[in-house]
Amino acid sequence: MGLVQREIEEAGLPTVSISLEKEITRRLAPPRALFVRWPFGHPLGEPDHVLQQRRMLWECFRDVRERPRERRGEVTDLGLRWKREVYGTVDFSRLDR
């Protein structure tokens, strides 16, 4: 997936991805990647967990907004635990600030 991400960005579109395998993502070094140590097949978390899914989208968009060019290709570890994290509501009206 990192290969495709690089190609899309190369073509001129900003991209952000979630990573479930830090070493592979590091090797492919896509422009923006956020790592969570969660089971495969669950980049946005658990089924029907709306707050968790929204939080992951928030993290992705925030990264798009804030990551500086110098940190392209770095894999950011969000440090979120699997099933032991408490998710509150995220205020998306702050996205554009």
Place this chain on the structure above:
Amino acid sequence: MTIRSVLDRAVARAIGPFPELQRWWARKAAEAEVEGETPWVPFEGRFAESRIAVFTTGGFRFAEQPAFDCDAGDPSWRAIPHDAELAELVVDHTHYDTRDAKEDPNILLPLDRLRELVDEGALGGLAPTHYSMMGYVPQTAALVEETAPEVVEAMRREEVDLVLLTPA
């Protein structure tokens, strides 16, 4: 269903609860290499005016679309329209435990969540088309030389501003 896919699916389910084993298995399978600097395009727009597209390797498709080839690997992609009924999607993938993805595709293809954000005014809109692949693709040359350009062309045609990619 082949013996290979039965075995892969069995391994995927068996190691599901053990993240380190999964990662070892994935690293063993992944051979892709990249050259050169990481490309970079700054996002300079406003989210509230931007059009988002999702690209996932979760193996989603509609029943009437061709199945993915999980045994040989498959560099092809399926178009998922923005107003898709997620409950109608099926999943082909033997390298992860797909039960949760079938229960709620939003954990990989968060179209319901993104539609909510559009309704709330946080995002400008969803691209008409979203992109689904099955993540086992040993054919990396075809992925880069054929799939990626097709996807890029479609995204450009649909004036996409930002792309979210989610792996299985």
